[in-house]
Amino acid sequence: MRRFVMPLLWPVITGILLAVVLLDQFPQLLGKPAPETTSPPAATATPAADTASRAAPQLREAAPMKRGEGPVSYSSAVAEAAPAVVNVYSSRVVQREQHPLMSDPFFRQFFGKDMPRRQRLLSSLGSGVIVSDEGYILTNNHVIQGADQIQVALRDGRETLATLVGTDPDSDLAVLKIDLDNLPVIRLADSEKIAVGDVSLAIGNPFGVGQTVTMGIISATGRNHLGLSAYEDFIQTDAAINPGNSGGALVNARGALVGINTAIFSRSGGSQGIGFAIPTNLAREILRQIITHGRVIRGWLGIEAQEITPNLATSFGLKAAQGVVISSVLPNGPGDKAGLQPGDIMTAIDGKPILDPRVAMADIAEIKPGTQLPVTIIRGGERRTVTIEVGERPIPSQKNPSG
Known part of the structure; x- marks a missing residue:
């Protein structure tokens, strides 16, 4: 009997031992949770590390752009x-x-x-x-x-x-x-509100090929010292402006006029990404005066002046290169009648210090002729105030000083 039972007993014992080992290693087979694995305890933050964490900059993360978001066409502005x-x-x-x-x-x-x-x-x-x-x-x-x-x-x-x-x-x-009916009229924007980086569209007739639109951004505002005209306050844009574009429109992304395209800076004669436009606020005022008076009325002192360089400031004994030197005075002009002389140093106009000759010239131009204008000068090392009755600037075709 024993001889027949022993061969069957060993497989049963082996199966039981194998089951015990499996259940010990994998208790989830009986529905019990697996034993938690042990891991090294988290490092405790030191005060220095905690301070560094709080000092980290809070960056502004951009939200993901939605499909179709952003400018894809300016056809409505055009x-x-x-x-x-x-x-x-x-x-x-x-x-x-x-x-x-x-x-x-x-x-x-x-x-x-x-x-x-x-x-x-x-x-x-x-x-x-x-x-x-x-x-x-x-x-x-x-x-x-x-x-x-x-x-x-x-x-x-x-x-x-x-x-x-x-x-x-x-x-x-x-x-x-022009005398035509049903004319399309452009909207005028406030050029004071434009900013560098704004989209700009130049519309004109370059080289006579027909009306053309080019796109860029506003590269700068208030450009002067370019030698393009007597009164400069240009908008700079990289929208392509070529011969034939002069007098055309520079508009914003909504199709409103921000400037009149005027000139380009170029070594080849073609557009090189530096174009200039007259701001609408200046153009609006000139339009009003021409329609009302037939001309633009500007204040004028009848003098010619030059900027004070550091060398000139030293030669005149000035502490700083501020103001302008009067180089000539037009006979019987406003400055001459007030007693201004070549060599006088003009430092302020109506109490406003002169920091740039062109800015001072523009300020004088905005003063109504006939106004009594106090001007601060230095003559022979002595500071004094002279009152000038502002005149009207003659038409540019006449030879006249720049002040």
Whole structure:
């Protein structure tokens, strides 16, 4: 009997032992929770580490951009502004001798006053912006300067001759007028509210290829000392501006006018990402004055001045290079009548220190002619105050000082 039971007993005992080992290592087989594994205790933060953790900067994390978020098109801005941007064609007739030799005095003596001449038609191309229902158009003075005839072409295909209302060479602006019905008019933005980095769109007719839109950003505001005009307060943009864009519109992302495209900085003649526009706030005031008075009225002192350099400041015995040196005084001008003399150092206007000659010039221009203006000067090392009756700046075609 035992001989038959022993062979069956060993597999049973082996199975029981194997089951005991498995249940000991894997208690979850009986529904019991697994034993917790032990791990080294977490390191206790030292005071220095805790302080460093609190001093970590709180960064502003950007929220994930949603699909379709952000500017993908400026077509609505272009549709708003582009119809009000026009092409301006100006032409003038010049007299020219029949032969180049006629410019030589030796040959001219044989013909006298009856030299054969021929006429030549010179034309130029630019852009303009319709700014009122009455048909007033802003453009650059250099676009229409000397023109005998000015033609305006609208985006809708209409063409008409324009009347020159007035010009302001000091700011390089001109005002035209056309007589058409149902004119598209652009909205004027407050140029004081634009900021570097704002999107800008330049609309015009570059090289005569047709109305074109280019995009960029506002690169800078208040640019001056460029030598482009007497009164400079330009918006700088990298939107491509090329020949033919002059007088066109610089608009924001909503299609409102922020400036009149005027000039580019270029070594090749083409756009290199540095363009300049006259701000709308300045253009608006010039438009108002030209329509109201036929000209722009600016204050004027009748002097010519130059900036004080450190060397000049030393030679005059000044502690700082501040103010301007009067280099010449126009006879019978406002400054001359008030007793100003060449060599006087002007340090303040109406109590405001002069830090930049061009800024001072712009401040004087905004003063109404006839105003009694106190000016602080230094003469012979002595500081004194002189009262000047502000005059009206003569038209730029006349030779006049810059102050």
